[in-house]
Amino acid sequence: MRRKINIVKKVFAYLLLTFGALTMIIPFLWMISTALKEPGQIFTMPPVWIPKPVVWENFSRVWNAIPFGKFFLNSFKVSLLGTLGTLISCSWAAFAFARLRFPGKDAFFAIVMLTMMIPGQVTMIPVFVIMKYLGWYDTHFPLWVPSCFGQAFGIFLLRQFFMSLPSELDDAAKIDGCNYFEIYWRIYLPLSKPALATLGVLTFMGSWNNLLGPVIYLKTIEKFTLMVGLSFFQGQYYTDYSLLMTGALISILPILVLYIVAQKYFVQGIALTEIKG
């Protein structure tokens, strides 16, 4: 009797998951299908799933019609710099919180953690004023420089990891005459590759997908990142869905590749959100 119930449970689970997975995938299949169609072909009812003919021109069209290549490179540059800045600044702070003793450490850490609760809109305007004052309006600096000054979530993540490493390592290094920076650089960083990878992957994805920052700070079209570019040119190509879908598809690909390659780091990163609670 119990085995019967178990089988029913499993079948039900499979059905639910398959149905759910299909709801996730079908829109993307539709995106790909539209991207491979001639513009005239997309407005047919009932919809044609496999385009006849399969048209690859959209991919070159999107590169020519709008400065797509520039957008792509801009996004890549901003995300890469932002990720590097985050990894360095967060690992520094995490190292201090995890391994050094200094007055006010606990209080300071609590303050840093509390900043996670501040909604971005509250800091958005004064930071914009600062950026304008620095002459950084319509440049890429506001998009990645703030990341070089530490993110609370990253500090939390790396601190957890550093604390899990045996402190005997420090002692051994100190006996060998290492100063704290050498301990950080030669011991903690190399051992933290998984944690750094997790933080790096999440940060890169966040920066790549970010829209608000670039929308606020960028004015010259050539400087746009991918997301702003897509959103902006939506106006010009409002009904050219084959072009828009091609652009959307290309914008997803890098993160998709990153996900396929570094899946476990994405999953770990999400699991850590739970611990944060």
Next chain:
Amino acid sequence: MQLKIRDKEIKNKVSYNKQETLWALFFLSPKIIGLVFFTLGPVIASFLISFTDWDLVSKPIWIGLDNYKHLIRNDVFVKSLITTCYYTVVSVPLGLVLSLLLAVAMNQKIKGIVVFRTAFFLPVISSMVAIALLWRWIYNSQYGLLNYFLGLICIPPQNWLGNTKLAMPSLIAMSVWKGLGYNMMIWLAALQGIPEDLYEAARIDGASKWQQFKNITVPLLSPTTFLLLILGLINSFQVFEQSFVMTGGGPAKATLTIVLYLFSNAFEWLRMGYASAMAYILALIIFVLTLIQFKYQKKWVHY
């Protein structure tokens, strides 16, 4: 003599290594600068700006509480508040329940977890811009995929994004769809943390599946429920990209959210003081709601 030595010992226990502290200062310097210029400083500055009338070009004029007084009577702002509340109240519970269902299914020791997980993660890792463009196409009233599927079951085509009553629900559906995978993974991690023995014991005592769920799963999941509820609340009140990309706040401001209105005020109309006041009202709402959740925590969250 003995007292003196004891005092010295106590002093040594409490005193910090000066070198270590300086090193800490070094390692923390980026974060300290960040706190001053990008976090705490702006929080204070924003508060002050909210009491001014400022367009960034001319000098800020101190107007006291005028921004706040005006906002309360601003129909558009109030409407955006209501719209955002509507979005939150529907999308958060809906998303949590659906993702929990999926997580329970995933927890059944089935094969192909990686495949399923990848499928559910596709929307999560895609940017909201790409998703919004895709769904704008899907929601197209004449040639969109959704109306096609509905047509197969004899439901007439709808103007999803152009109808004031349907626009927000359309955005909600899309947002819930996008976030399912993420919440599902968190639920799954929590479910996997519940020891099998509890269910075994309950089964021996004759508890039904539903009773097991109600009396074991739900209470043990409550910390995660609490966490996801708070995160969901905080995030959904800040909803912006969907409206910005898909509808621009329309039709007839049906999808105008607080942050979208704030954004327009700050960066399109350069009403910095007004927008800062809005930001603080938003922050206050989020704070109060979070506080309420924490207060109620004791009543239903089991640790």
